Amino acid sequence: MTGYAVQITGLRKNFGTHTALDGVDLAIPAGQVFGLLGPNGAGKTTTVRVLTTLLRADAGQVLVAGADVATDPQQVRRNIGLSGQYAAVDDRLTGFENLYLVARLYGMTRRRSTAVARDLLDRFRLTDAADRQAAGYSGGMRRRLDLAGALVAAPPVVVLDEPTTGLDPQSRLDVWEVVGELVGGGTTVLLTTQYLEEADQLADRIAVLNHGRVIAEGSSDELKQQAGGERLELVLGQLRDLPAVLQLLEGLGELIVDERARRITVPVSDGQRALAAVLDLLNANRIRLLDAGLRRPTLDEVFLGLTTPVAEKVSA
Amino acid sequence: MNAVSAIAQHSGAIAWRNLVGLRRTPGAIFASVLQPIMFVFLLGYVFGGSLGGEAYREFIMAGIFAQTVTFNAAFTTIGFANDLQKGIVDRFRSLPMSRVGVILGRTSSDLVTSMISLLVTSLCGLAMGWRIRSSVLDAVAGYLLILLFAFAMSWVGAYIGLVSRSVEVAQSLGLIWLFPATFISSGFVSVVAMPEPLATIAEWNPITALAGAARILFGNPAVPGLPQPDGWPAQHAVGYSLLCSLVIIAIFMTLSVARYRKATAR
Numbered sequence: 001m002t003g004y005a006v007q008i009t010g011l012r013k014n015f016g017t018h019t020a021l022d023g024v025d026l027a028i029p030a031g032q033v034f035g036l037l038g039p040n041g042a043g044k045t046t047t048v049r050v051l052t053t054l055l056r057a058d059a060g061q062v063l064v065a066g067a068d069v070a071t072d073p074q075q076v077r078r079n080i081g082l083s084g085q086y087a088a089v090d091d092r093l094t095g096f097e098n099l100y101l102v103a104r105l106y107g108m109t110r111r112r113s114t115a116v117a118r119d120l121l122d123r124f125r126l127t128d129a130a131d132r133q134a135a136g137y138s139g140g141m142r143r144r145l146d147l148a149g150a151l152v153a154a155p156p157v158v159v160l161d162e163p164t165t166g167l168d169p170q171s172r173l174d175v176w177e178v179v180g181e182l183v184g185g186g187t188t189v190l191l192t193t194q195y196l197e198e199a200d201q202l203a204d205r206i207a208v209l210n211h212g213r214v215i216a217e218g219s220s221d222e223l224k225q226q227a228g229g230e231r232l233e234l235v236l237g238q239l240r241d242l243p244a245v246l247q248l249l250e251g252l253g254e255l256i257v258d259e260r261a262r263r264i265t266v267p268v269s270d271g272q273r274a275l276a277a278v279l280d281l282l283n284a285n286r287i288r289l290l291d292a293g294l295r296r297p298t299l300d301e302v303f304l305g306l307t308t309p310v311a312e313k314v315s316a
Numbered sequence: 317m318n319a320v321s322a323i324a325q326h327s328g329a330i331a332w333r334n335l336v337g338l339r340r341t342p343g344a345i346f347a348s349v350l351q352p353i354m355f356v357f358l359l360g361y362v363f364g365g366s367l368g369g370e371a372y373r374e375f376i377m378a379g380i381f382a383q384t385v386t387f388n389a390a391f392t393t394i395g396f397a398n399d400l401q402k403g404i405v406d407r408f409r410s411l412p413m414s415r416v417g418v419i420l421g422r423t424s425s426d427l428v429t430s431m432i433s434l435l436v437t438s439l440c441g442l443a444m445g446w447r448i449r450s451s452v453l454d455a456v457a458g459y460l461l462i463l464l465f466a467f468a469m470s471w472v473g474a475y476i477g478l479v480s481r482s483v484e485v486a487q488s489l490g491l492i493w494l495f496p497a498t499f500i501s502s503g504f505v506s507v508v509a510m511p512e513p514l515a516t517i518a519e520w521n522p523i524t525a526l527a528g529a530a531r532i533l534f535g536n537p538a539v540p541g542l543p544q545p546d547g548w549p550a551q552h553a554v555g556y557s558l559l560c561s562l563v564i565i566a567i568f569m570t571l572s573v574a575r576y577r578k579a580t581a582r
Contacts, residue, residue, distance in 0.1 A: 052410045053409070053410065054406055054409055054410060074412050075412075077410060077411055077412035077413075078412045080410065081410075082406070082407070082410040084403050084406055084407070085403075086402065086403045087403070088402065088403040088404050088406060088407035090333065090337065090402075090404060092336065092337035092340045092341060093333060093336060093337065097333070097336060101329055101330075101332075101333050102407070102411070104325065104326075104328075104329035104332075105326055105329055105330075105408065105411050105413045105417075106411060106412070106413075107322060107325060107326075107412075107413075133340065149407065
């Protein structure tokens with residue numbers, strides 16, 4: 001690991017009276033996938049737009065591969081490839097022409113532009129559709145073409161703003177595969193998403209953004225740990241055992257009961273030992289279980305825990 | 317790459333893209349020629365009968381040329397608004413390319429649209445009895461002057477496209493200014509017959525200048541029944557028209573480039 005590909009400090013942006021970014025600090029290590037997770041309106045796209053020089057911040061500093069977006073935007077643009085939220089594909093051009101155009105705009109020669117475009121079409125499995133107008137492409141193909149456009153100059157930093165929003169499952173897997181390849185090649189990827197599963201699958205590190213602030217940051221594991229660590233989950237064979245089990249487990253911790261699923265969940269600190277003890281206890285009392293195990297919180301639970309206002313949690 | 321050749325490559329690539337797109341949307345070309353065809357025949361035969369017949373039909377051609385290339389500014393406006401809305405301008409802006417290149421590419425490719433509409437308009441005019449009665453050199457100068465004005469109007473159109481908040485707004489904004497701009501002129505009528513202050517506005521209107529200059533360069537005389545002013549703009553129609561185009565280009569190029577830096581997808 002050699003330093004950071006992107007460093008953001010104290011980033012602020014207001015739109016009129018609306019505060020979109022309220023002091024964002026992020027450091028994205030080179031060669032990793034960094035996931036920016038947050039609900040709609042959290043400030044993900046605003047962050048991306050500042051990072052890619054499309055929008056000027058009100059305050060704060062953003063360095064991309066060492067270049068400052070405010071003072072040296074052209075250098076930033078050379079180091080960054082953007083695939084925005086809406087595929088920036090020209091419908092009237094063919095897949096090849098779309099990529100050729102971007103290559104020419106990077107200042108490449110005609111010969112080199114042709115080679116780069118053909119190569120990318122190959123990598124993104126668009127060769128068969130290369131000479132068809134993009135208007136006839138499926139949503140997944142358009143996305144892949146747009147992603148390919150971000151990679152024309154093989155930039156060290158690639159920014160993908162909600163790359164799989166609105167895609168079918170197969171296309172989503174395709175995009176994930178591409179992201180994996182990118183990192184294999186040493187590229188730093190900043191990915192925004194509202195899909196927790198996506199961040200969990202792809203990102204080495206995740207920052208959770210809400211109301212223009214980073215409210216949590218870490219690896220997927222660290223975030224899950226932060227949300228309360230392990231929990232013990234038991235599913236009873238028969239509902240009529242429930243009162244007896246609740247009595248037996250008293251004192252173990254805060255029991256969460258789902259009667260319809262006949263499920264009891266309880267947060268525990270030393271999961272393995274607790275599981276063994278509980279199983280011994282229930283065996284001794286001849287209580288039949290359908291399922292028993294240790295669960296880690298899903299990223300969904302982490303996310304809801306982090307983004308739900310405290311007042312709402314109390315009343316719920 | 318130095319700055320000038322970079323701008324040339326960038327605007328060339330954008331113009332290529334626009335022209336490839338134009339070739340694949342015949343509807344847009346059709347729209348750009350249909351309107352001048354309609355104006356040639358509507359004005360020529362509907363108004364022509366009351367306003368001087370054959371002489372009037374010859375007189376209005378210069379006005380229709382000026383009006384045609386002015387209306388083509390709307391193509392620039394709508395083209396830009398579309399690219400903004402679709403996020404294509406964002407992609408361009410995230411690339412390390414020259415600012416002016418994207419707009420220059422658009423205004424250059426729209427010049428091709430103007431050439432096509434001028435050609436079709438000329439053919440309609442010829443069919444209606446309009447003739448170029450000057451030298452080849454003057455005729456070429458006439459067409460070049462019209463195309464320079466077309467280029468200037470395209471920069472106005474680009475600016476309107478960049479400030480419009482949506483394609484819908486661009487469509488109405490891009491068209492609405494064209495009517496007063498082209499009708500308060502000597503394009504189709506006598507400026508002298510207008511009340512003040514319209515007469516003065518019309519006298520100095522760059523479109524009046526272009527129509528007057530085209531009449532001079534094509535050798536088309538004024539209609540006796542439609543007296544034209546003989547102030548400074550009319551006496552120096554060619555030079556004044558040239559000046560207008562250059563000033564408009566300078567102003568709107570500056571405005572558009574400044575605006576482009578801020579323009580974002582909506």
